[in-house]
Amino acid sequence: MSELGTGMAADIAEQPAVFARLLDGQAGAVATIAAEIARRRPRHAIFTARGTSDHAALYAAYLTEIRLGIPAGLASPSAITVYGARPDLRDCLVVGVSQSGGSPDLGEVVRVAREQGALTLAVTNAPGSPLAEAAELHIDLDAGPERAIAATKTYTAELLALLMLIEGVRAPGGALPTDEREALSRLPQLAEETLRDSTAVEIADRYRFAARIVTTGRGYAYPTAREAALKLMETSYLPALAFSGADLLHGPLAMADPDVPVLAIVGAGPGGRSMRDVLARVGERRADLVVIGPDRDLNGADLNGAALRIPTPAVDERYAALLDILPLQRLALALALGRGENPDAPRGLKKVTSTL
Amino acid sequence: MSELGTGMAADIAEQPAVFARLLDGQAGAVATIAAEIARRRPRHAIFTARGTSDHAALYAAYLTEIRLGIPAGLASPSAITVYGARPDLRDCLVVGVSQSGGSPDLGEVVRVAREQGALTLAVTNAPGSPLAEAAELHIDLDAGPERAIAATKTYTAELLALLMLIEGVRAPGGALPTDEREALSRLPQLAEETLRDSTAVEIADRYRFAARIVTTGRGYAYPTAREAALKLMETSYLPALAFSGADLLHGPLAMADPDVPVLAIVGAGPGGRSMRDVLARVGERRADLVVIGPDRDLNGADLNGAALRIPTPAVDERYAALLDILPLQRLALALALGRGENPDAPRGLKKVTSTL
Numbered sequence: 087m088s089e090l091g092t093g094m095a096a097d098i099a100e101q102p103a104v105f106a107r108l109l110d111g112q113a114g115a116v117a118t119i120a121a122e123i124a125r126r127r128p129r130h131a132i133f134t135a136r137g138t139s140d141h142a143a144l145y146a147a148y149l150t151e152i153r154l155g156i157p158a159g160l161a162s163p164s165a166i167t168v169y170g171a172r173p174d175l176r177d178c179l180v181v182g183v184s185q186s187g188g189s190p191d192l193g194e195v196v197r198v199a200r201e202q203g204a205l206t207l208a209v210t211n212a213p214g215s216p217l218a219e220a221a222e223l224h225i226d227l228d229a230g231p232e233r234a235i236a237a238t239k240t241y242t243a244e245l246l247a248l249l250m251l252i253e254g255v256r257a258p259g260g261a262l263p264t265d266e267r268e269a270l271s272r273l274p275q276l277a278e279e280t281l282r283d284s285t286a287v288e289i290a291d292r293y294r295f296a297a298r299i300v301t302t303g304r305g306y307a308y309p310t311a312r313e314a315a316l317k318l319m320e321t322s323y324l325p326a327l328a329f330s331g332a333d334l335l336h337g338p339l340a341m342a343d344p345d346v347p348v349l350a351i352v353g354a355g356p357g358g359r360s361m362r363d364v365l366a367r368v369g370e371r372r373a374d375l376v377v378i379g380p381d382r383d384l385n386g387a388d389l390n391g392a393a394l395r396i397p398t399p400a401v402d403e404r405y406a407a408l409l410d411i412l413p414l415q416r417l418a419l420a421l422a423l424g425r426g427e428n429p430d431a432p433r434g435l436k437k438v439t440s441t442l
Numbered sequence: 443m444s445e446l447g448t449g450m451a452a453d454i455a456e457q458p459a460v461f462a463r464l465l466d467g468q469a470g471a472v473a474t475i476a477a478e479i480a481r482r483r484p485r486h487a488i489f490t491a492r493g494t495s496d497h498a499a500l501y502a503a504y505l506t507e508i509r510l511g512i513p514a515g516l517a518s519p520s521a522i523t524v525y526g527a528r529p530d531l532r533d534c535l536v537v538g539v540s541q542s543g544g545s546p547d548l549g550e551v552v553r554v555a556r557e558q559g560a561l562t563l564a565v566t567n568a569p570g571s572p573l574a575e576a577a578e579l580h581i582d583l584d585a586g587p588e589r590a591i592a593a594t595k596t597y598t599a600e601l602l603a604l605l606m607l608i609e610g611v612r613a614p615g616g617a618l619p620t621d622e623r624e625a626l627s628r629l630p631q632l633a634e635e636t637l638r639d640s641t642a643v644e645i646a647d648r649y650r651f652a653a654r655i656v657t658t659g660r661g662y663a664y665p666t667a668r669e670a671a672l673k674l675m676e677t678s679y680l681p682a683l684a685f686s687g688a689d690l691l692h693g694p695l696a697m698a699d700p701d702v703p704v705l706a707i708v709g710a711g712p713g714g715r716s717m718r719d720v721l722a723r724v725g726e727r728r729a730d731l732v733v734i735g736p737d738r739d740l741n742g743a744d745l746n747g748a749a750l751r752i753p754t755p756a757v758d759e760r761y762a763a764l765l766d767i768l769p770l771q772r773l774a775l776a777l778a779l780g781r782g783e784n785p786d787a788p789r790g791l792k793k794v795t796s797t798l
Contacts, residue, residue: 162503236693340788340791
């Protein structure tokens with residue numbers, strides 16, 4: 087890498103193109119898989135992933151419950167890989183999500199799940215990977231090689247692929263209805279516009295000497311809070327704690343004080359509205375609040391002096407998850423550079439992690 | 443409260459008696475519920491909880507998968523309470539875990555789950571609570587009123603009740619086999635002995651000026667890592683980050699350096715063995731490692747100079763979850779007192795949290 091952070095910057099900038107490529111190039115393949123899943127009528131769904139991909143899996147679990155009415159949860163690979171659990175998985179859809187497809191534990195979970203009767207799907211950026219090979223079905227993210235170790239474009243590609251898939255399962259034959267297709271087709275342009283705004287980069291300066299940071303969001307915005315925290319940890323080595331808005335009030339709120347920056351992802355829908363009390367309680371503790379969300383009246387929420395906002399488009403919260411993370415990736419990159427770190431190659435990390 | 447922390451200290455000290463009361467007084471009631479669950483043959487299980495109880499739920503999800511072969515996961519209440527999801531829950535066991543039974547979101551999840559065809563169970567310390575009323579089945583923890591806001595004895599009571607329940611589902615008629623009953627009957631004594639050791643209190647001094655802390659464990663020890671982190675956050679306001687051993691290697695490891703204390707829960711079984719690589723990688727980063735676990739050869743793990751150990755009994759990892767947390771509760775209490783905080787009434791917190 088010639089200059090610090092150029093790899094991560096290039097990965098981030100490429101996201102509108104990755105969205106466009108997925109929407110144009112993979113729509114047919116995803117629709118076929120969606121139709122097959124619909125045909126098999128799973129009674130419940132289990133998502134399994136690690137690190138960044140775990141946040142895409144969490145998003146997909148919300149979508150599955152809310153949009154398909156199919157109960158969904160995240161599985162801990164260790165029940166199967168470490169303790170040898172062999173659950174009965176007939177009627178179950180098991181989805182492994184991983185950019186590299188190379189983590190042995192996920193491959194093992196999907197292999198066992200298939201033996202145990204599950205319908206298995208791998209979502210990866212690596213068609214020939216062990217995870218892709220282990221699953222009955224595979225979606226290729228086609229996001230191109232990621233330059234930095236910290237995942238950015240593969241994360242949003244995972245979100246979009248899972249969104250296309252799950253909306254497809256709702257639709258006859260897996261093909262998206264016109265309004266959904268139109269809404270999705272606007273995402274590359276919206277991502278482009280979101281990345282053009284540089285508020286997040288300016289705010290990075292404010293956190294130069296922060297000792298810790300809290301991120302929060304509810305529903306579809308919670309994966310964004312988790313992923314933002316992970317990016318900050320792996321590139322700036324800043325301890326970043328992510329909480330669902332509700333869990334924040336169950337204990338961790340005690341930590342918040344004027345020395346603690348709180349990044350709250352507040353959408354224009356039900357998840358954003360449900361953050362109203364959370365924002366008020368964070369305000370009472372006089373934490374340094376920055377709201378990421380549409381630049382408009384927050385459904386009457388009293389922001390208690392949240393002076394700062396990182397504006398993102400006012401879209402359905404399902405789509406917001408693909409856009410709100412973009413300025414937060416840029417924030418992590420800018421903060422890492424501001425601290426003299428190399429976000430392309432964080433100390434102690436490898437691109438493929440090989441725990442069993 | 444007359445003196446700082448006396449409430450939390452009393453709650454912690456009471457745990458052996460709470461275990462004994464649960465084992466003696468509730469065994470019959472739990473066995474009846476276990477038999478009913480076995481009779482209904484759920485195909486999958488969903489646990490729902492907040493804060494500390496979420497960690498008991500996570501423990502129960504591992505147990506359910508490993509011991510019953512029933513796939514299990516944690517549900518986000520917001521899918522139902524915020525977005526109005528109405529998943530098809532026939533063949534599903536939905537378990538709400540909450541000491542107060544008073545969080546409106548959990549009550550709502552269980553109420554909806556019951557309408558949607560699930561077999562519902564509430565595990566609470568409050569038989570007349572909305573959550574207990576909403577569920578078809580109820581287990582009373584009978585742990586007595588908790589003095590401090592930070593939950594301690596209700597957490598371990600939840601673990602034990604869920605363990606008794608899940609082992610009961612395996613057994614004909616819900617009654618535990620003799621060896622299991624004998625193993626459980628030793629827990630009050632083991633808890634007593636574990637609480638007698640004061641290594642954790644001595645180590646608290648070492649963390650007086652720590653700016654952050656990392657906790658880690660795998661499998662049955664992962665809920666312990668999560669709960670230890672939450673206790674440290676809510677009583678000492680110390681940012682504490684919990685990771686499964688595997689997830690730690692997926693990014694957050696970059697944060698670890700000699701200024702970061704790492705508390706690793708390392709049991710005497712498969713979960714502990716699977717921490718070997720994690721400990722080695724943490725050692726490479728020269729983090730300040732403390733191992734919580736049995737005082738004996740760690741299956742040959744190279745601890746890379748982990749000079750410190752908080753000794754806990756060498757028992758099956760299922761039981762270790764009930765014991766390893768005890769010194770960590772004392773550590774949180776001692777650290778809060780050392781920093782001049784009042785762990786009985788953390789700033790900004792309430793005992794019952796009422797997010798919907």
